[in-house]
Amino acid sequence: MDRHEQFRSAALDRGIPQDEADKFADQLRFAIWAGPSAAGDEVAGQLGGLPRLPVGMKWPGGDYPLPFIGSVDCAALPRAEGLGLPTDGSLLFFLNHEEDMEEHPTTEFSRALYVPAGTETEVAPPPPGHDTRTFFHEPIPFLIPESRLTAWVQPVLPDWIEERDVEHKADTVKRLFDELKHIDRLCELVDDLWPDQKRHCALRLGGYCREIGGQDGPWTQMAFDNVRSRQAADPDMSGEERFRLRREEAYRLTKEWVPLAQFPTQGEFYYGCFLISSDDLAAQRFDQMRSFTMFTE
Incomplete structure (x- = not known):
């Protein structure tokens, strides 16, 4: 029995209607979290x-090497339902958060290498001249001190369920929220089945994008760009319709794009977020990853 089926079965045992359990389970994701190993x-x-x-490969970034964030051994990772990571090989993550922050999404200043x-x-070896180099705007080293990571599976819910707030969400989400009459009990069930391990997490694979600072999250930014393209073909589109479409588009994108990796950077106010479509993840097209460095203030 996978974790979603375990959740549905436990919900029915507690007398929660099956249709509610199914709708809630559709929003429940399982992510792989990694933190310092003991x-x-x-x-x-x-x-x-x-x-x-790989032998003979140059450090990613060419003339402007990218800081190495970390890597995971896919064969050693626990399996998380709905997250189609490779079953073997390794994934390496590189990011220059200062440069990446200037434009979304970018590919020049980030890399996910399988x-x-x-x-x-x-x-x-360190790129020439970078063994003691620091960032231009921040006194932090190019090379991050090494630490070993262990991994575990963590249930993750969207922010509107966690916060019980759908005021600025899509109409689709508002209708779903109204249908979840037992939402508090369903959230309690998640906590009972998978208690918080209270471990420091340095790297997240899968789940939902974290909301960082006061800026729009990656899905909202992508939705804004998509709707702007539609608006170019329909210049008479009203402002109200634009807002409605952006919210619906952002919700749709949460179904199609998954956070490949999320992590705090060495920069005090920067947080890395790599997104990839489910189709590209399944096909191992990691060069199609999109990076959205977020500012935490």
């Missing part, structure tokens, strides 16, 4: 340090 933990990746790159199992790799 004695006895299985190591599933590393934060910082030097990456293992190294298939069996690839001959080697520990990459």
